[in-house]
Amino acid sequence: MMNQEIDLNLTLSLGESVNVGMGGGEPEREKEREWTEEEIQKIVIIQRAIKRYLERFEKKIDRRRTRDAIAMELYETEKSYGKSLNSIINRYYGPMEENKFLSKNSLNTIFMNVTQIFELNLEMTSKLQLKIGEWGKYSTIGDIFLYMTPYLALYKDYCGGYHHSISKLEEKRDAYPKLSQFLDQNFMETGVQLASLLIQPIQRIPRYKLLLEQMLKNTEEDHKDHELVAKALEGIEGVATYVNESVRERQSMEKILELKKKLTGDVPNLFLVEKRIFHIEGVLGKVCRKTTKNRTFFLFSDILIYAVKMENSPIAEQYKFHRAIDLFKASIIDVPDKPGMEHGFQLLSKTKSFTLLAENFIDKQKWMGAIRTVINDYRERHGDCSTSGVGGTQDDEDDGSAPAPVWIPDGDAKTCMLCPVKFTTFNRRHHCRRCGKLVCGACSGKSYHLENLGKTARVCDNCYTELSGEEKERDKSMASFPNDSKKDKSKRQTTSVTGLSFFGKKKRDDDDDSPDSPPPSPRPPPLAPPGMSNNTNPGASPPPGAPPPPPPPPAKRNKPGPVRNTSFPSNAPPSRPPPPGSAPT
Incomplete structure (x- = not known):
């Protein structure tokens, strides 16, 4: 029995056979079994199925x-x-x-x-x-x-x-x-x-x-x-x-x-609108005429308020109110990045339009998305889905509610955009309230009633010519409706026949580092004496049918006589007082 060898065939999972001898000899390996491609694929499928089952x-x-x-x-x-x-x-x-x-x-x-x-x-x-x-x-x-x-x-x-x-x-x-x-x-x-x-x-x-x-x-x-x-x-x-x-x-x-x-100044009543919802607040750079100024913005479900933080206020976080913008007809436009104007976008509204700069790209997307959502929801609540809150539409121009222009910063133009005159201390810059261009005083001496602003404002010569031509066309088309034409014309009429108007003292806007001066107003001619023509041109002939002007009165001449010396030398004796009871001289 001790010398007898017992062969045990152990079949392994890989198909190997091993002969184990009791005599202490080395195990002898048989040839490995060769697996077919089909058998390997079946094994892999079974393994995957077991794995999926265990995971589920x-x-x-x-x-x-x-x-x-x-x-x-x-x-x-x-x-x-x-x-x-x-x-x-x-x-x-x-x-x-x-x-x-x-x-x-x-x-x-x-x-x-x-x-x-x-x-x-x-x-x-x-x-x-x-x-x-x-x-x-x-x-x-x-x-x-x-x-x-x-x-x-x-x-x-x-x-x-x-x-x-x-x-x-x-x-x-x-x-x-x-x-x-x-x-x-x-x-x-x-x-x-x-x-x-x-x-x-x-x-x-x-x-x-x-x-x-x-x-x-x-x-x-x-x-x-x-x-x-x-x-x-x-x-x-x-x-x-x-x-x-x-x-x-x-x-x-x-x-x-x-x-x-927290707000001070001429703050509107924020409770007038029922269920006004607050969305977000934050600081954005507002591109003004000369520089970019930080403003704190508060976005609600229908308006956008911006104010400036008061540094030396006794109350914590006190703000000076500047403006509240109605967002019903507003829109936003993405602005490509350029040196000094990174992460910018424009807000266009009926009364005010400007460029805003965010601190980074994420903040820019956050504010643009929030404002766009508010504009769209606001219009849906009022049944107006004509725009998507991005850009403007032709409908806005047709109903007279075209957005106000974005003013071109003062540093972007050294000369007038309508003529080659350079801007100086005396030849100041002015903004056209219709197109936003920088023009000189000579090219912006006219004013016109702008529908989006609801008042008469300074316009450049090009805009005045365009607006006047549109007014003439409207007058021709409305000639068959005299009553309506008179009402519309009186509404658009400027404050003077020549287009020149008097600008009253206005409240300074926060965009204006140096407020625009009013366009020059025509001086009235000097009043003529009674009976004379008020025509300042001496060579002009009187109108036909008018009576001839009376001859001028003869000039008065002083009679010759001794010249009285009214001055007294310093060493002259004082004059004697008048006698009592005499009349004063």
Whole structure:
């Protein structure tokens, strides 16, 4: 037996055979098996299938674990939410009603329907507790939220009155010292303000929406809870949208109140437009006549406000208001980069147009996208989708609301753009209010009523000729409507026959480093003596049919006589006083 060799054939996965001898000899390897191409492909396919199965199985396990964690989070956060509601009722509403700090109407305004929301919370917590207690692979949670859907109107009512609730609370707190002391004492004990508790029902609905979206994402489509969660999510999304809009309106109202305190100067009433929404604010470079100046811009849902920050103001972040631009007919244009004008774009509006420079490309895209979105939404709300907020349209020119031009900076032109005259200290630059070109005083001595500005303004000679020609064409086309023609002509008529007009003292615009001087006004001729013609030309003949002018009166001549010396030498004796009773000389 000891000398007998036992051969064991061990077939390996690679097709190898090894002879193992008990005599201690080296194992002998047989020739490796040669695998065919078809067999190798089958093995690879099997390996890939096993790998995909294991990956799907791991993902399924992860989704199931995530689903379980979401269900537990819904239950735990609902319990915490209930504690906050309980604190509102038992620590604030009950004692304030018992001690009669406020009237019944004021309490209803501040706390609204919070007691009904608390009752709904208690029932939700009870149902979730039962679900979590017997939670398993096939448990459902969507049916609880389907049950809650009809009661979501309570949250809509609460969100609708939240702004008045906070305003009333602050008003009564300032008016009643006992109430203020009571609120401060509760804050010292709990570390939470009443206003922070009152906002939690508004924050709860978006939380429901977020958790149900995650639950739907991690529930298998063949699971019976998938359809229940999807239906419950549809009902909550409508309420969540309403709540988000209410929160956004409240935040915008707070921003408007804050901005109203910070702005000084001739600030417009920011509360005239209902539901004005604040979007973004930031600092942009505004290209003015001589230099680029930093301005702080505030973008709302219908206007763009810009102001300059006051450095030495006693109040933190005080701004001097400059202008509010209506964005209904506004548009934006991208400006290619050039030295000194990087990351720029132009804002065109009916009353004012200018170039803005952002700090970097990301800020430029952010501001252009935000302004474009506001313009498009503004027009959709008013039923005007003629433009997309980029560039201008022919419709704007047809209705007389063409945007104001972007003024060419003073440094871009050394001579007049209409004649070769150079600009000097005495020959100053002027901007045409219609085309924005830099022209001299001789080439901009006329004015015209511009529809987009709603007033008579300085225009260059080219624009005046063009506008006058258009006016003549309109007068010809409206000759068959004399009444309308008179009204339109009186509206467009300049302040003088020759096109020259008197410019009153105007408020200096922030774009004007040195304000334009008014165009020269014609001087009236000197008044002639009575009976004489007012014609200053001596060689001109009188008009036909007029009586001949009277001859000029003879010149008076002084009679010759002794010349009296009215001067007295310094050494002359003083004159004697007149005798008493004599008349004064």
